[in-house]
Amino acid sequence: MEELLIFFIGMLVSGFGTVIGFGGGVFMVPILIIFFGYNIEIAIGSTMAALVPASFIASIFNLRDKTIDYLVGTLIQLPAIAGTVLGAFLVAFLPVFKLQLLFALFVIAVGIAMLKPKKQKKIDPHAGMMYRLRRVPTSFIRKNRAKHLAYRLNAGVVTTLGFVSGVMAGLFGIGGGFVQTPMMIKLFRIPAQIATSTSLFILVITSFTGFISHFLLGNVLWSRSLPLIAAFALGALGGNIFKQRRGKLSNMETLIGIGLFLAGFGVLLNLVIKSEVGVGFSF
Secondary structure, three states, X not given: OHHHHHHHHHHHHHHHHHHHOOOOHHHHHHHHHHHHOOOHHHHHHHHHHHHHHHHHHHHHHHHHHOOOOHHHHHHHHHHHHHHXXXXXXXXXXXXXHHHHHHHHHHHHHHHHHHHOOOOOOOOOOOOOHHHHHOOOOOEEEEEEOOOXXXXXXXXXXXXXXXXXXXXXXXXXXXXXXXXXXXXXHHHOOOOHHHHHHHHHHHXXXXXXXXXXXXXXXXXXXXXXXXXXXXXXXXXXXXHHHHHHHHOOOOOHHHHHHHHHHHHHHHHHHHHHHHHHXXXXXXX
């Protein structure tokens, strides 16, 4: 009965994570620990194992739909790796618990702000600091001919914010997916379908490396992992079918706002768990 319940919850978490580009790990680990009594290392290992096929399946769909921006994914992921290393190093020198608490509250606040109805007002797309930054040297225009989309980016800004997301991942023990997706949409003005697909493509790499690490540490127990792997795979499949049938989701920002609120709550739960067992999670 417990495995069946984990399977059902895993499908829902993975499906939702696939739609909004987060993956779902930041939601699933606290659920496994709090409601099913998993050891935190086993919960992380099981979730990492489940994210590998789920992110791969999602990326296969997105590859076919031609919605992955590989250049943006590379510009974010490579500096994020260096940032993660620096963030892990800074843990020894900064008041991490207080910073994590502030970060979790900030994520929740951003999620609530995205959920609030927006007043109808005309916004000049050629104004603002980010518009000016996107036009300084190293700026370029990306075109997605399959979806008839175009957007201007600045390589320096994208790389810098990718590095910052990596620092947060290493410092706070969380994954960068729920930071990178809204960052691409709100700051870089990348269309939501491109941003979510690119975020899931990045997750293929990060989840695989995380899975290998936890497998070598003995944190992947196949009796615990296999039901969750199947659940996440089916959830990713269902999430992609849902996106294809619905087409362009007009309420994507609302869904991401819900995801941010839940992710911030998940980080708060991580603080409670970590204060009891002395470890954190990163995915």
